[in-house]
Amino acid sequence: MRVALPVQDGVVEADLPVPSSQVQVVRSADPAATSSWESIVSAALEAPIGAPALSSYDLRGKRVAVICDDWGRPTPASRVLPAVLSAVEAAGARTSDVTVLTGSGVHAPMSDEDLTRKVGSWVRSRYRCVPHDAVEHPMTYMGTSTRGTPVWINRLVAEADFRIAVGRIGPHITHGYEGGAKMITPAVSYWLTVLRNHSCNFSPLCEYGSFVGNPSREDVDDIGGLVGLQYIVNFVVNRHGDPFRGFAGHYLAAHRAGVAWGDAHVWGAEIGRRASIVLASPSDLRAGAFGASPLELAALGTRPGGTTIFVNPAATVLREPSAFQREMAAWSFDRVFVEHDRRDLDLSPREISDRCKTIRGEYYARRPGETRHVIVVGDPLAVDAAERLRHHSAPSLQAAVDAALAREGSDASVVVMPEAASTLPLERLHQPMEPAPAA
Secondary structure (H helix, E strand, O other), X not given: OEEEEEEOOEEEEEEOOOOHHHEEEOOOOOOOOOOOHHHHHHHHHHOOEOOOOHHHOOOXXXXXXXXXXXXXOOOOHHHHHHHHHHHXXXXXXXXXXXXXXEEOOOOOOOOHHHHHHHHOHHHHHHOEEEEOOOOOOOEEEEEEOOXXXXXXXXXXXXXXXXXXXXXXXXXXXXXXXXXXXXXXXXXXXXXXXXXXXXXXXXXXXXXXXXXXXXXXXXXXXXXXXXXXXXXXXXXXXXXXXXXXXXXXXXXXXXHHHHHHHHHHHHHEEEOOOOEEEEXXXXXXXXXXXXXXXXXXXHHHOEEEEEEEEEEEOOOOOOOOOOHHHHHHHOOOHHHHHHHHOOOOOOOOHXXXXXXXXXXXXXXXXXXXXXXXXXXXXXXXXXXOOOOOOOEEEEOXXXXXXXXXXXXXXXXXXXXXXOOHHHOEEEOOOOXXXXXXXXX
């Protein structure tokens, strides 16, 4: 059969000499958004999952912490917080007892101007609004997660009687999906708690679309229960951050319902077993809200040890690496893990956190070539792609296909991903939790 992958204004083609029964061409729905942020938050609050309506709680005399994401996530909190806060006040909470926090994780806290832009002038003028600082703010020790993560969280959250997390759901490179209890850790946690959880990221089970057995996701979900995250209001978005549907209620049941809906209607593509060979082109080259790597998504559809063919359609401008990136290039793959856990450095906590983030970026870049046989058609993805990233190159898609079949055999299963940047290949689409937890 003949396969075609889009590249800029055209296509590249190759003959794939295997029966069509061995080949799947997969795309996500990747729909265009038609709903407003205001309408989806209202609909979510009217149909909660696994919990009563937010406005029906008795919040009289209780301290309420409402956590939203910060500048690192482009959710327009100014458009969704008013409805959430109105429901909180309808439940009896006094304005003076409500604190809105931006969950910065280990990011630098937001400036005064950015905070107002994020939450909106109406929210800022009416409620106490605090940008979380993982280094400087007072923290409260809440205990230890079942995975051994010591849990310190912002004292304003710890001392609240009711905690609500507002954020988005979409595929995430290590925690499987954004949203849910990630708004506790990393969002409002101490920097050491965050880095301890992020050390789980190096598990092979920490990948896009995974939460069963995923140590990073299971850890934050456990922390959410330990801390007492009573309610979430989450939104399914596409890779550009466009909204589709809201999910409110219990922090696990509502989150999993959102994941299942997003799998089925926005980003997911069911492939059954992972294939021996994946042929992929990103198609959509616009910057994405998730920063999702099309190569990483293509590798996700490939069995470990299999062959991923990635067409790089753009003339790549290779940036000069920083001094630290040049240093990391000399590290072995296993040394990347060790260096991430170093704390014996003459650096500030913020500098250590930034260093760890850069190291994790190195790991994500190397991971496809370490776990799959990667063939890149077109420009290399880095100056040292062959040595450091273990990428192989091919002069054409046909040459890459021929090499892959020679390696995998003529009976190889094949998945074709013409729009890899917006497609999450899953063996099975996730389903909502059954039964939903009791309120």
